[in-house]
Amino acid sequence: xxxxxYERAKSSTAAAAAAAxxxxxxFIAGGTNLLDLMKLQIETPAHLIDVNGLALDGIEPxxxxxLRIGALVRNTDLAADPRVRRDYGLLARAxxxxxxxxxxxxxxxxxxxxxxxxxxxxxxxxxxxNKRQPGSGCAAIGGFSRQHAVVGVxxxxxxxxxxxxxxxxxxxxxxxxxxxxxxxxxxxxxxEFYRLPGDTPHLETxxxxxxLITAVTLPRPLGGTHVYRKVRDRASYAFxxxxxxxxxxxxxxxxxxxxxxxxxxxxxxxxEVELPRGAKTVTARLLADAKPTHENAFKLKLAERTLGAVLxxxxx
Amino acid sequence: xxxxxxLAPSRRDLLIGAAASAAVTGAPPLANAQAPVTSAQGTxxxxxxxxxxxxxxxxxxxxxxxxxxxxxxxxxxERLQLxxxxxxxxxxxxxxxxxxxxxxxxNSCLTLAIMHEGDSxxxxxxxxxxxxxxxxxxxxxxxxxxxxGYCTPGQICSAxxxxxxxDSGIPSHASNDLTAQxxxxxxxxxxxxxxxxxxxxxxxxxxDAITEVSGRKA
Numbered sequence: 295x296x297x298x299x300y301e302r303a304k305s306s307t308a309a310a311a312a313a314a315x316x317x318x319x320x321f322i323a324g325g326t327n328l329l330d331l332m333k334l335q336i337e338t339p340a341h342l343i344d345v346n347g348l349a350l351d352g353i354e355p356x357x358x359x360x361l362r363i364g365a366l367v368r369n370t371d372l373a374a375d376p377r378v379r380r381d382y383g384l385l386a387r388a389x390x391x392x393x394x395x396x397x398x399x400x401x402x403x404x405x406x407x408x409x410x411x412x413x414x415x416x417x418x419x420x421x422x423x424n425k426r427q428p429g430s431g432c433a434a435i436g437g438f439s440r441q442h443a444v445v446g447v448x449x450x451x452x453x454x455x456x457x458x459x460x461x462x463x464x465x466x467x468x469x470x471x472x473x474x475x476x477x478x479x480x481x482x483x484x485x486e487f488y489r490l491p492g493d494t495p496h497l498e499t500x501x502x503x504x505x506l507i508t509a510v511t512l513p514r515p516l517g518g519t520h521v522y523r524k525v526r527d528r529a530s531y532a533f534x535x536x537x538x539x540x541x542x543x544x545x546x547x548x549x550x551x552x553x554x555x556x557x558x559x560x561x562x563x564x565x566e567v568e569l570p571r572g573a574k575t576v577t578a579r580l581l582a583d584a585k586p587t588h589e590n591a592f593k594l595k596l597a598e599r600t601l602g603a604v605l606x607x608x609x610x
Numbered sequence: 611x612x613x614x615x616x617l618a619p620s621r622r623d624l625l626i627g628a629a630a631s632a633a634v635t636g637a638p639p640l641a642n643a644q645a646p647v648t649s650a651q652g653t654x655x656x657x658x659x660x661x662x663x664x665x666x667x668x669x670x671x672x673x674x675x676x677x678x679x680x681x682x683x684x685x686x687x688e689r690l691q692l693x694x695x696x697x698x699x700x701x702x703x704x705x706x707x708x709x710x711x712x713x714x715x716x717n718s719c720l721t722l723a724i725m726h727e728g729d730s731x732x733x734x735x736x737x738x739x740x741x742x743x744x745x746x747x748x749x750x751x752x753x754x755x756x757x758x759g760y761c762t763p764g765q766i767c768s769a770x771x772x773x774x775x776x777d778s779g780i781p782s783h784a785s786n787d788l789t790a791q792x793x794x795x796x797x798x799x800x801x802x803x804x805x806x807x808x809x810x811x812x813x814x815x816x817x818d819a820i821t822e823v824s825g826r827k828a
Contacts, residue, residue: 295679296656297656297657297659297677297678297679298659298679299659299678300659300661300722300724302727322722325721325722326702326720329681329722330701333700333701342678342722370775370780373780374779374780374781376789379781379788379789380788380789386781386788390781390785394702394705395775395782395802395804396705396715396716396717396768396805397702397717397805399715399716400714400717400720400721528804529801530800530804
């Protein structure tokens, strides 16, 4: 690890201001992804702002009938919250499908959103990677790409976003609340939170320098049957090859988001009108612009079959 | 282009500087100056930074002055002489470093020691001793829940914690009903223990040991 200075944040606004003011500063909360990357010198912050002491660890009802989840709520606590288990089963299921018990005890809501890709070429500092070192090239294109993205890819990057939680939040239309260094706040719909790689795969979200996530807000409960199905190489503690998060209503309508296929949780609202027609039609629409590699083209069929299994499960 | 002779003094100066600063603070040999320094190769590097932290480890109050980079794992092993907690992958993938912080199990390799101001930490040394083993330690011995033993401290810390997680109603990926009280089943144990890897493959005996401690017949 590169040396860094350290401070404990006193308030959200002070933390945001300090992050904007201090060269090379980063926030640290759970640290389960950041420290991993710092050990490999993929992340080399000169200054860490520890936000764990901020009072952002509560889950409160909103006036609209939804829930406001503090940025520091640990993944375990979010998945175990009785309201989340009852009304947002998709979110609880997605959280529990991710990482290990030890990691979920530490990882936070905001940190989970901001975790970096697990592309092996991003992790290998001997390899070119446009995400790690802009302009250096992409070793995944033409490399071992079984795990990689099939849709929304660019010539610069085919990495996936690794989060399960974010897939559920995308299906739920969650809103990310932030505070900026000048103290102003904003609400970012999750649909607008992540970027596609394009020519700038190192820019992953719309978060600005110093901007701190303070909460994630869920809308009123949507009812329906909540299913999260994750297909992976091991039965537990592995990243998704493909995952499907769905909320299906009794009349067959619903919402679907995919994980493991793109640089962000993948949802196309227009595809959901096809849900009563079945998985094949929906998936064809969701992945119409897919550009898989020869190693990950199986994900197209896998996504269709996984959605098929999800719809069968939802119909009971 | 600098020659080797040109470069040699700057390296010596750096070492002298570090030693002088260590002498002043009484700290281990690392500079607490936070200004960047020039390395022997001529590149500007950030000097190590030192911070204090107080925590309770196995019931004892401990105060440490640490390089900010020190993980909780390294603080336990290298500074507090508690080598029971093991360093496996050092990247949160194997679970050998699992300790219990504030009643919750975490990977001690993926957290900085200085982030644990005021925290209460339990390591394998705090669970039991050879003379007075924790019931989980005794059950691992009885059921032969290990072969080489390297992953065992982490397995046992996790095992103790998962029974508490189940008891307090925290669901898992293996729980069929999200809203029901989870039960101690083999499927629940296997899912919850998936963050602890055993290369010797003692998994089925580990499940037996945990099942016995939970009060069910193994």
